[in-house]
Amino acid sequence: MKEILGTTGLIFNEPLLWEKGKKGRSGFSLPRRDVEKHPVDKQLEGPGPDFPDLSEVEVVRHFIRLSQWNFSVDSGMYPLGSCTMKYNPKTNERQAARSGFAQAHPLLPQHLSQGTLKLMYDLEQYLTEITGMDATSLQPAAGAHGELTGMLLFYAYHKSQGAPRSKIIVPDTAHGTNPASAALCGYRSVPVKSNERGVLSPQAVGDIMDTDTAGIMVTNPNTLGLFEENIKAVSEIVHAKGGLVYGDGANMNAIMGIVNMGELGIDVLHLNLHKTFSSPHGGGGPGAGPVCVRKHLEPFLPVPRVIKQKERYALSEDFPETIGKIHAFYGNVGVMIRSYSYILSMGPADLKKASQLAVLNAAYIKDQLKGTFHLPYDRPCMHECVFSDKLQEPYKVTTLDIVKRLMDYGFHPPTIYFPLVVPGAIMIEPTETESKEDIDLFIESMQAIAKEAKENPELLHAAPRKTKRRRLDETAAARKPCLTG
Amino acid sequence: MRYLPHTADDIATMLKAVQIDSLEGLFAHIPQDCRRRETLKIPEALTEWELNDHMDALAATMAVSPEYKVFMGAGSYAHYVPAAASFLAGRSEFVTAYTPYQPEVSQGTLQAIYEYQTLTARLLGLEVANASQYDGASALAEAMLMAIRVSRKKTIAVSSAVHPMYRRVLATYFEPTGFNIRELPYLPDGTTDLGPLKDMDDLGGVAIQSPNFFGCMENLEAAKQSLPDKKTLLVICFSEPLAYGLYKSPGQCGADIACGEGQSLGIPRTFGGPGLGMFAAKMKYVRNMPGRLVGQTVDEEGKRGHVLTLATREQHIRREKATSNICTNHSLCALAAVMYMASLGGSGFKELARLNYDKAEYLKEALRKAGFKLPFSRLTFNEFVVEFPDDFKKTYQGLLQKKIIAGLPLVDFYPELKNHYLLCATETTARADMDALVKEIIP
Numbered sequence: 008m009k010e011i012l013g014t015t016g017l018i019f020n021e022p023l024l025w026e027k028g029k030k031g032r033s034g035f036s037l038p039r040r041d042v043e044k045h046p047v048d049k050q051l052e053g054p055g056p057d058f059p060d061l062s063e064v065e066v067v068r069h070f071i072r073l074s075q076w077n078f079s080v081d082s083g084m085y086p087l088g089s090c091t092m093k094y095n096p097k098t099n100e101r102q103a104a105r106s107g108f109a110q111a112h113p114l115l116p117q118h119l120s121q122g123t124l125k126l127m128y129d130l131e132q133y134l135t136e137i138t139g140m141d142a143t144s145l146q147p148a149a150g151a152h153g154e155l156t157g158m159l160l161f162y163a164y165h166k167s168q169g170a171p172r173s174k175i176i177v178p179d180t181a182h183g184t185n186p187a188s189a190a191l192c193g194y195r196s197v198p199v200k201s202n203e204r205g206v207l208s209p210q211a212v213g214d215i216m217d218t219d220t221a222g223i224m225v226t227n228p229n230t231l232g233l234f235e236e237n238i239k240a241v242s243e244i245v246h247a248k249g250g251l252v253y254g255d256g257a258n259m260n261a262i263m264g265i266v267n268m269g270e271l272g273i274d275v276l277h278l279n280l281h282k283t284f285s286s287p288h289g290g291g292g293p294g295a296g297p298v299c300v301r302k303h304l305e306p307f308l309p310v311p312r313v314i315k316q317k318e319r320y321a322l323s324e325d326f327p328e329t330i331g332k333i334h335a336f337y338g339n340v341g342v343m344i345r346s347y348s349y350i351l352s353m354g355p356a357d358l359k360k361a362s363q364l365a366v367l368n369a370a371y372i373k374d375q376l377k378g379t380f381h382l383p384y385d386r387p388c389m390h391e392c393v394f395s396d397k398l399q400e401p402y403k404v405t406t407l408d409i410v411k412r413l414m415d416y417g418f419h420p421p422t423i424y425f426p427l428v429v430p431g432a433i434m435i436e437p438t439e440t441e442s443k444e445d446i447d448l449f450i451e452s453m454q455a456i457a458k459e460a461k462e463n464p465e466l467l468h469a470a471p472r473k474t475k476r477r478r479l480d481e482t483a484a485a486r487k488p489c490l491t492g
Numbered sequence: 493m494r495y496l497p498h499t500a501d502d503i504a505t506m507l508k509a510v511q512i513d514s515l516e517g518l519f520a521h522i523p524q525d526c527r528r529r530e531t532l533k534i535p536e537a538l539t540e541w542e543l544n545d546h547m548d549a550l551a552a553t554m555a556v557s558p559e560y561k562v563f564m565g566a567g568s569y570a571h572y573v574p575a576a577a578s579f580l581a582g583r584s585e586f587v588t589a590y591t592p593y594q595p596e597v598s599q600g601t602l603q604a605i606y607e608y609q610t611l612t613a614r615l616l617g618l619e620v621a622n623a624s625q626y627d628g629a630s631a632l633a634e635a636m637l638m639a640i641r642v643s644r645k646k647t648i649a650v651s652s653a654v655h656p657m658y659r660r661v662l663a664t665y666f667e668p669t670g671f672n673i674r675e676l677p678y679l680p681d682g683t684t685d686l687g688p689l690k691d692m693d694d695l696g697g698v699a700i701q702s703p704n705f706f707g708c709m710e711n712l713e714a715a716k717q718s719l720p721d722k723k724t725l726l727v728i729c730f731s732e733p734l735a736y737g738l739y740k741s742p743g744q745c746g747a748d749i750a751c752g753e754g755q756s757l758g759i760p761r762t763f764g765g766p767g768l769g770m771f772a773a774k775m776k777y778v779r780n781m782p783g784r785l786v787g788q789t790v791d792e793e794g795k796r797g798h799v800l801t802l803a804t805r806e807q808h809i810r811r812e813k814a815t816s817n818i819c820t821n822h823s824l825c826a827l828a829a830v831m832y833m834a835s836l837g838g839s840g841f842k843e844l845a846r847l848n849y850d851k852a853e854y855l856k857e858a859l860r861k862a863g864f865k866l867p868f869s870r871l872t873f874n875e876f877v878v879e880f881p882d883d884f885k886k887t888y889q890g891l892l893q894k895k896i897i898a899g900l901p902l903v904d905f906y907p908e909l910k911n912h913y914l915l916c917a918t919e920t921t922a923r924a925d926m927d928a929l930v931k932e933i934i935p
Contacts, residue, residue, distance in 0.1 A: 053738070485803075
């Protein structure tokens with residue numbers, strides 16, 4: 008390694024907002040008052056909120072200093088497994104900020120909002136094509152919201168068949184949101200274990216699938232980064248008993264233009280626009296979780312739906328079997344604009360290439376770090392690979408120590424302790440936007456840490472040292488919650 | 493492609509390392525019958541130049557200020573966002589970070605959310621606020637599910653003056669649960685009829701919006717008195733939180749939970765999303781709250797820091813027993829809101845609220861003087877209902893031609909409110925534009 012990427016530099020301490028400022032300061036320019044004051048009912052009048060008064064400079068410095076305490080994709084590699092922290096193109100931000108989009112009221116007459124309606128209509132078509140499904144709703148506001156929508160579609164479908172069902176099969180490699188989303192629809196989760204190859208076995212599913220089971224929730228590629236090779240057989244078993252297959256498309260970045268999700272037997276699939284389709288995560292949202300469905304579930308999609316009549320676009324409520332509304336308006340349009348821009352910038356060839364390079368980067372990391380770290384499933388991986396801390400056990404070094412040390416090297420940690428089927432999991436998803444040089448530096452850093460674990464484990468136990476804060480006391484935070492200041 | 497850094501050489505070297513002969517070969521383990529045969533049928537790639545032209549053309553079709561004068565609120569409000577606030581919300585260290593699961597490298601997001609929680613709790617007059625929900629509608633749905641969890645009852649009541657779209661989302665969330673929703677009618681003065689509450693059994697929560705969908709301030713103290721059972725939670729909902737700069741907060745009126753839409757606080761409307769689901773409650777209910785929470789703690793050296801906390805309520809730990817399935821929320825919108833609230837400060841927030849009220853009162857008065865009927869007598873904030881004459885539909889269409897959008901027709905939401913329109917005026921509405929509107933609609 009030529010030079011460790013992570014370093015320290017001058018950053019600032021900064022108090023909490025209300026520890027700053029003085030009454031009488033202001034960071035806001037009120038418009039000139041052109042109307043008289045009107046009396047207010049004293050009964051209803053309140054004191055107003057107890058906010059600090061700050062000048063504009065104080066507000067700006069406050070949040071700029073805070074921003075400097077964050078790790079972000081724009082500052083470095085962020086290989087969080089199953090989160091697809093790819094580069095967020097800046098042109099997308101510019102497009103979404105156009106006043107025609109950003110200032111648009113959601114209840115504008117439809118003939119005065121054709122541009123946004125067209126954008127939504129076309130984006131639905133593109134996502135339908137990319138997934139190989141038949142129809143798409145953009146309304147869900149996040150991945151888990153898409154899952155909930157999917158479960159509501161399951162519920163509505165079975166109800167329309169005259170027989171609501173009570174259970175749902177959730178593999179042990181599923182995202183934690185899957186069982187929680189199913190529970191919101193009153194479904195009881197029935198777990199199914201993945202086999203020794205890290206994928207679902209048709210037999211295991213067949214053993215528990217029955218006519219009171221609404222279906223199965225499958226993440227494909229799964230959270231081990233493996234393609235569910237038996238997916239078609241699993242789908243057939245579920246369908247044979249009248250069930251439906253839900254696809255968690257959080258890992259769609261591995262298979263754009265490569266796999267046709269509709270052909271795998273998946274009935275509903277959600278996408279995360281803030282993963283595969285490059286809109287930024289915003290430190291935890293807003294994202295968007297469109298759901299794509301096969302023909303037989305289309306009548307149940309949320310309303311209103313964007314329809315095209317001749318060359319005009321309209322919002323239609325005329326879908327009598329719909330599950331209803333899942334968002335106050337139409338979903339996170341600002342996020343849709345970014346992903347639409349991304350898809351148009353990439354085109355068909357480069358979307359496919361993005362998936363190929365995402366898989367190449369992961370396969371390369373898997374190959375280079377194999378032996379340095381334990382690889383529980385040594386099989387061809389998709390866009391992410393999962394290691395564990397087993398080889399570091401003799402030195403009393405854990406996954407947590409390893410990834411905290413990685414911060415000092417200038418990388419964001421991978422996803423850790425997930426999936427649950429791998430004890431001490433280290434789940435690495437590099438994405439396609441990391442160059443070979445950066446991937447090599449990451450590999451060298453991981454190798455250097457493995458060496459340190461052997462020779463000087465204390466370095467890892469005490470990590471991180473270069474960050475704004477050292478390890479934080481999470482137990483104390485939970486035991487005596489201090490949630491406001 | 494400028495987002496894909498790999499050269500042909502890089503690809504060749506990496507493929508060689510993994511002992512695979514082509515990019516296609518990386519997928520050889522996927523069964524043939526799962527593979528896509530045909531190429532993607534989406535448009536060919538655009539250059540950034542072409543994209544700019546294309547997006548410019550789409551955006552140009554939208555009716556927005558200043559070309560159009562839009563007198564429409566109804567859950568999405570025109571407020572000015574100070575340059576500093578939108579600049580700060582665009583900082584890429586905030587924008588391109590993930591959920592702060594690794595606190596040592598996420599102190600910026602964490603402290604900012606902690607500050608958002610604090611200012612939100614202060615604004616809503618409650619003890620604890622979460623890190624956000626998706627929007628006002630899902631916040632209401634989650635609040636009512638929480639009221640059911642806390643009270644262990646099976647029925648909720650919702651005012652018919654709650655935003656109609658929030659009520660529809662609530663109905664969607666409740667459909668598979670088996671819990672019941674009862675609706676409270678509204679009175680001639682534009683507020684909720686609390687009378688039916690006394691005959692309702694097994695009531696876990698009552699949801700009242702204030703200011704309500706008609707813009708009217710509800711009689712919340714009376715609502716609190718009308719709860720049939722001390723286990724019933726009062727949920728106060730809102731679509732315009734700026735109103736609490738002038739009027740008493742939900743907490744001051746006895747709310748157990750306050751929830752609603754925070755778009756007004758520095759977030760562009762963007763055709764209805766992303767907005768900000770705000771959610772606050774009494775501390776005694778914290779373990780039943782949905783969503784993420786940031787708490788204060790110390791690091792190994794005893795220095796103050798912040799972490800995600802009480803995760804045992806959340807889906808990644810409790811899975812199907814979680815209080816909610818929410819994971820990604822609207823964190824960046826929460827940050828935009830705290831930046832906006834900090835820019836205004838307590839004094840600015842009050843002044844701005846007052847100005848909104850005065851603008852709307854001015855427009856109200858002008859319309860009243862012009863002979864139009866204001867059917868609801870109750871006090872309002874920055875929007876209100878007007879009953880226009882029978883032939884107003886034609887006038888409304890004519891005004892669209894003149895680039896004036898004279899409020900929202902209510903008949904689509906309340907069939908009995910024919911010729912009723914919901915009009916809104918904020919600090920962005922100039923007196924001259926209000927005068928022009930009134931002049932145009934005088935028969």
